[in-house]
Amino acid sequence: MNAQKRHEIFTRLQAENPHPTTELNWNTPFELLAAVLLSAQATDVGVNKATARLYPVANTPQAIIDLGIDELKAHIKTIGLYNTKAENLMKTCHMLVDLHGGEVPGTRQALEALPGVGRKTANVILNTAFGQPTMAVDTHIFRVSNRTGIAKGKDVVEVEQKLLRHVPKAFLHDAHHWLILHGRYTCIARKPRCGSCIIEDLCDYKDKTELA
DNA sequence: ATCCCGAGGG
């Protein structure tokens, strides 16, 4: 795919949704980190309900440590995978206190060393809390990038690097959200809605008849 | 490749 096509694609996605944002609620880097950690395989709406209960009680690493694992689990029990997430968040809080003065570190290496924080979560933190130009490639972005031809790659790292290289600068910050929204509502995994897709004429996906 | 695992929607 050429640069002009990419530019046109993001121009249309931007027109469709001028100001895309995370729907996760947070006020501090730590609140963002905890929310993103909790958001794996969960909806933002669901995470917000849990953090609305948790943060008034505890919104710092030390406060969550003081809360204790059982109380933490009780507060986030409405989210899927809550058991693992509570254990990971608790270990992460201990590491933040013991190794980083209670603050959220701003490097990929330090972030990915935290339990429950992988490449995708680290990219979100680096981008949203530290303003770094990263691309958090999730299942939606991976699928949409490969199907459309915006950035083809065999794994998320390859897609991530191609997106960083090829998405026009002006669109880079919001591209993340546009691709996710497009993947969720139009370029659906099982059955893409090519008929109602606004970039259908610019898309590489040629196998539409089989899955449509 | 498999486990974790609740809420909301079709």
Add this chain to the structure above:
DNA sequence: CCCTCTGGAT
């Protein structure tokens, strides 16, 4: 009822 939701660790 079945499926998915901005994954990560083993």
